[in-house]
Amino acid sequence: MTIDPKYSIGIEAMDAEHAIWIQLIEEFRKVGSEHLLEQAGIDAAARALEKLLNYTRNHFASEEAYIAKHNYPALEAHKKQHRELEAEVAKLLGQIRAHASRSTPLKLNLFMTVWLLEHIMQEDDKYARFILGKAQASSEAKTSPGTGMRETNRTLGRRPSEDPVSR
16 A cells, blocks of 8 residues: 655655555545434444554554664654544544534544644654654765765655655
């Protein structure tokens, strides 16, 4: 599965996980916008959200292990953001199950879309730039002058136009 380039952070493993995550969000959004006045629709939305929440937890664990391996200095703050998202989604799932509010799916759609865009494009991009910057420094030490980030980008699957240094 490939990711829309606007969500790519240039780290293939994380981009692949983000692509799955985005697909699950879209599946929830589709189910969450249909038949929510009927029990079957509410049940379908709850199942889709449970699947999304489970994947989110797995993705966060994978991402946190990956950035810890690279000694990302803002790891604890990143983890805190992950726990906040998990808590909010779990709260909304509880509201769907309890039929507490007909606006819950709309709230979740907006929350997930805004959070996803901000988190991937800003926060995840920060750790990617950190990791890719470390790879660049290592690569520059091993390559001839002038190859630097372009070589690192090829190695990591990033196109030159996505060079984090030029952002």
